[in-house]
Amino acid sequence: xxxxxxxxxxxxxxxxxxxxxxxxxxxxxxxxxxxxxxxxxxxxxxxxxxxxxxxxxxxxxxxxxxxxxxxxxxxxxxxxxxxxxxxxxxxxxxxxxxxxxxxxxxxxxxxxxxxxxxxxxxxxxxxxxxxxxxxxxxxxxxxxxxxxxxxxxxxxxxxxxxxxxxxxxxxxxxxxxxxxxxxxxxxxxxxxxxxx
Numbered sequence: 537x538x539x540x541x542x543x544x545x546x547x548x549x550x551x552x553x554x555x556x557x558x559x560x561x562x563x564x565x566x567x568x569x570x571x572x573x574x575x576x577x578x579x580x581x582x583x584x585x586x587x588x589x590x591x592x593x594x595x596x597x598x599x600x601x602x603x604x605x606x607x608x609x610x611x612x613x614x615x616x617x618x619x620x621x622x623x624x625x626x627x628x629x630x631x632x633x634x635x636x637x638x639x640x641x642x643x644x645x646x647x648x649x650x651x652x653x654x655x656x657x658x659x660x661x662x663x664x665x666x667x668x669x670x671x672x673x674x675x676x677x678x679x680x681x682x683x684x685x686x687x688x689x690x691x692x693x694x695x696x697x698x699x700x701x702x703x704x705x706x707x708x709x710x711x712x713x714x715x716x717x718x719x720x721x722x723x724x725x726x727x728x729x730x731x732x
Contacts, residue, residue, distance in 0.1 A: 546570060552618065556611070557636065563609075567617040567665075574620060580680040580726050581649050585622050588647060588678070591721045592625070596713075603627040603644070603713050611639045612646070614665040622678075623647040625713055626671075642671040644712050649678045663688070667696070673712035682728055683719055 546569035547555070555571075556564055564571040577585075585608060593605045606624040613633050625645040633639040646666055648658045658677060666675055667690075675688040675696075685701040685708055701708060701719055708717045 549618075553639075556618075557638070563620055565617070565619045567619075567661075577649075577651065578680065580728075581622075581651060583726055584649050584678055584680055584722060587722055587724050587726075588623055588717075591717055592623070592715060595715050595717070599714070601627075601714060603715075604630060606630075606640060606643075612643055612669075613639050613641045615668045617665065619662065619665070621646045622649045625710075627713060643669060644671055645674045645676065645710055646672060647676040647678060649680055651680065674710055676708070676710070678722065680726075683723060685719060685722065 547566075548569075549566065552564070552566045552571060556566075563574040565574065566572075589605050589607045595601070596603050596605065604626055606626065608620050608622050610620070610624055611618050612621055612624055618639065621643075623646070624640055624643040625647075626640060626642055627644050630640060631642040633641055648654075648662070650658060654662075663675060666672055673690050677686040679685070683702055683704050685706075687699045687701070687708065687710075688696045689699070689711070691697055704719050704723065706719050708719065708722065709715075710717070
């Protein structure tokens with residue numbers, strides 16, 4: 537999904553959560569006192585998200601892996617804020633910020649599907665926020681305009697290693713959750729738009 541900035545009014549995290557939990561039709565992300573409305577996504581974005589959610593969930597079920605896939609309605613706590621990643625994965629016992637069970641605090645993998653309006657933020661400041669989550673082991677960026685998946689993996693010494701996949705016959709290996717996913721499954725039923 538993409539975000540649109542709201543007028544610059546700051547609020548506390550408690551005010552944000554109260555507003556967010558009472559909102560019925562609009563979701564907001566929260567960064568350092570500012571809120572950003574989430575707006576609709578394009579067809580390829582929605583299909584890729586559905587493919588990822590379904591295929592990863594099926595693989596976890598088939599292998600009896602103690603992991604859960606959380607689609608983009610699950611809020612994730614970051615330092616000084618809250619976000620809605622396209623997909624978050626937790627393993628063993630999911631941990632939540634409070635007894636509302638609507639804010640995940642221990643994702644192991646986060647996946648973002650890139651859009652023109654959010655790509656720079658997803659690659660930059662948002663990735664910085666995600667790196668501060670102690671449990672996070674992998675951050676994955678998925679293009680919706682071509683076969684292109686980027687994977688950042690936290691090594692044992694805390695450094696982030698990079699891998700890119702650009703061919704439909706390559707396999708995304710999420711080692712932290714023991715799951716392999718061919719790009720052909722991520723991009724199943726996707727038609728890329730011809731540019732200019």
